[in-house]
Amino acid sequence: xxDIKIEKIIRSKRKTIALQVTDNATLIIKAPFxxxxxxxxxxxxxxxxxxxxxxxEIESRDPKALPKEFVSGEGFLYLGRYYKLHIVDNQQEPxxxxxxxxxxxxxxxxxxxxxxxxxxxxxxEKIVERVNWWAQKRGFKYSKVNITNAQRRWGSCSxxxxxxxxxxxxxxxxxxxDYVVVHELVHLEEKNHGKAFWTKVKLxxxxxxxxxDWLKKNGYLLNI
Numbered sequence: 001x002x003d004i005k006i007e008k009i010i011r012s013k014r015k016t017i018a019l020q021v022t023d024n025a026t027l028i029i030k031a032p033f034x035x036x037x038x039x040x041x042x043x044x045x046x047x048x049x050x051x052x053x054x055x056x057e058i059e060s061r062d063p064k065a066l067p068k069e070f071v072s073g074e075g076f077l078y079l080g081r082y083y084k085l086h087i088v089d090n091q092q093e094p095x096x097x098x099x100x101x102x103x104x105x106x107x108x109x110x111x112x113x114x115x116x117x118x119x120x121x122x123x124x125e126k127i128v129e130r131v132n133w134w135a136q137k138r139g140f141k142y143s144k145v146n147i148t149n150a151q152r153r154w155g156s157c158s159x160x161x162x163x164x165x166x167x168x169x170x171x172x173x174x175x176x177x178d179y180v181v182v183h184e185l186v187h188l189e190e191k192n193h194g195k196a197f198w199t200k201v202k203l204x205x206x207x208x209x210x211x212x213d214w215l216k217k218n219g220y221l222l223n224i
Contacts, residue, residue, distance in 0.1 A: 004044055004051055011035075017043045021054040023065040023220045061220065068224045070111035076101050077221065078122070080173030097122075115224055116167070123147050123170035130174075130181045131163060138204060140185045151223075154215060155180045157187035168222040172215070179211035 007026035011033050017040060018030040029040055044051065068074065075082035078097065085101045087108065094107035094114045107114045124147045131145055143161035150156075150166040157163055163184045169177050182204050190197035201208050 004048065006040075006044075009037075009040065019044065019047055019051065021051060021058060023058065023223065025055045025058040027051060027055075058220075063221070065220050065223065068112070068115075070103065070108065070115075076115070076224070077171035079126075079170065080176070112224060119170050119224075120147050120167040123165065123167040126170060126174075127165050127177065127181065130178055131185065134178070134181055134185055134204070138185070140188055142185065142188060152219065154219075155184040157184045161188060166222075171222040172218075176211045176214050179205055179208050180215075182208070 004027060007022070007028050009029045009031055011031055014030060014032055016032070017035060020028045020030065022028060027044075029044075031040055068076075070085065070087075072085060072087045074085045076085055077083075078101075083097070083100045085103060087105055088102050089105055091102060091104040094104050094110075095118045096102045097118070101115075103111060103114065124145070127147070128145050131142065134140065135142060141161070142163050144163070146162060146164045147167050148164050150164075151168075153166065154169055155163065155165045163181075165180065165184070169180060182201060186197055186200045186204075190200060205211070
């Protein structure tokens with residue numbers, strides 16, 4: 001038996017087994033209801049080298065992706081910069097941003113939910129602004145913008161012309177947001193990642209690979 005610990009097994013109506021190494025370097029298994037634990041361990045054994053490599057890569061990351069404690073002085077990302085958190089009394093709004101995050105003491109028990117709500121609203125406002133800017137510049141026609149809870153799928157484009165973006169993107173630098181926005185806008189015209197797709201992306205953002213690499217390297221930090 002391989003020396004690997006399973007953090008948890010999530011069973012559902014899915015048809016295949018999926019392995020996920022989380023940002024905490026733990027292993028989560030997603031499996032169909034009727035698959036035995038023996039079969040799961042056979043799959044783990046088959047992919048053990050990938051699991052070890054992924055865990056080592058995550059454990060060597062700097063900075064680490066540590067869970068937020070919501071204490072004064074803690075840093076929270078917004079548009080690529082860390083801003084300090086201040087816990088304050090006598091503030092009506094649960095959370096305000098003024099060159100720093102100001103969280104009402106009364107909102108502390110729901111701090112994570114309050115932050116996510118703030119990030120979602122900020123993401124919608126900023127991303128819609130950038131979508132409209134690029135759409136007007138290049139003449140793209142889209143239906144609407146949706147903000148999602150996606151963990152790693154930063155953006156997607158539906159067959160109906162709807163553009164979907166993860167709220168976590170609002171933590172990234174504006175140049176990275178622009179890259180994801182352009183990526184999805186180009187998908188309105190080019191459905192796959194063929195040569196024509198990347199040619200159009202490069203025309204609008206010549207150094208797009210720099211931002212693609214930024215997300216691959218730092219995407220794990222866009223979370224709370």
